[in-house]
């Protein structure tokens with residue numbers, strides 16, 4: 326008797342359909358159903374090419390998966406981490422592709438996930454990225470509105486994700502809005518929080534309130550953090566597709582801001598540089614502690630509104646990258662270019678860092694990049710603004726923000742680029758040469774210490790530069806592996 330006959334397929338009648346095994350899962354993202362099916366299929370040694378996965382419609386055959394647990398499988402972490410990030414994808418082939426991967430891994434290709442050129446691995450990586458982007462959009466663009474009326478306060482949001490991500494996205498909102506009662510309505514289902522998280526049937530756009538008293542607050546925040554020098558309409562439309570605009574009160578401000586952007590940017594550039602005058606750090610830190618932002622957006626709004634400790638900078642330079650990034654990089658402070666453009670690591674050191682990241686196999690867009698100090702500090706030499714290293718007092722002034730920022734981003738590993746970043750992350754002055762490599766920062770993430778890319782730019786001769794650059798790329802590779 327064949328193995329499959331001894332261990333019937335998960336769907337008892339499926340074997341009858343010309344040797345195919347039909348697995349029926351719930352519509353949407355049925356992670357538990359998929360895991361249970363995989364255990365049973367593997368126990369039955371049923372190869373992927375004989376399995377038909379059915380999930381988008383009620384089962385043609387009216388067969389429900391038997392959810393009894395099979396024996397747990399021993400899969401590499403890279404595979405177990407991937408599964409929940411692919412199951413929510415809208416592609417009907419997602420379960421089949423995942424099962425094919427699991428099959429091959431269990432047949433002996435244990436390191437298959439590391440073979441980025443394998444077409445199956447490549448496709449699954451792309452699917453995982455699409456889910457990451459969709460989650461990021463939902464986390465960033467969903468807006469709750471207060472339900473009008475007398476009773477207990479309640480908030481409702483309408484959102485249309487591209488994939489089946491409601492269940493995967495909900496914990497983020499539980500974390501951020503734990504003290505509120507809220508519902509998220511989507512065309513496929515709804516999530517509700519009143520101290521307990523539950524899921525229900527689909528909602529309709531009309532079921533969410535039209536607007537509320539928070540709208541002005543969102544618009545203010547957007548107007549305050551909008552940087553005219555960074556306006557790039559194509560990038561903006563790609564990052565914030567129009568379909569989300571109608572749920573986002575702040576988008577009402579966009580047309581006017583866009584119209585005024587080039588004049589405002591020109592004014593920023595033409596502003597005569599002035600010599601900095603120092604503020605009182607004790608009062609500044611006390612003021613900062615009064616703000617208790619409850620999200621990265623709210624924190625960034627506070628940072629964007631803040632005055633530089635040492636005046637002179639055009640603007641605060643905020644961190645950049647997705648919430649939930651696996652790896653974060655902390656630099657020293659923005660330089661001249663960063664100050665003008667309002668983005669971290671866009672000047673010469675930033676460009677060198679980008680090149681090194683690419684060589685180390687790290688996608689800059691998936692990492693989080695920020696600085697220990699949020700404002701550019703300089704001395705004037707003629708009209709040139711010459712970078713000045715922040716003092717220990719200035720670094721400690723910004724530490725509270727950096728800590729909150731990394732709490733919200735939640736990376737697995739943080740790379741300190743240079744001594745100022747180490748000081749900001751540990752509170753200690755530690756020579757890089759002694760501490761280079763994996764490190765413990767006493768924080769809920771792993772640490773890694775390496776040099777700052779501007780150190781490489783300052784090295785006097787090309788041969789030394791080359792050796793130091795190679796060592797830097799090696800460090801980034803190591804850090805990337807640790808964060809994996």
Ligand code: URA
Nearest residue numbers: 656657658659669670
């Ligand atoms: N150096 C830094 O530390 N950060 C930047 O953003 C640019 C240069």
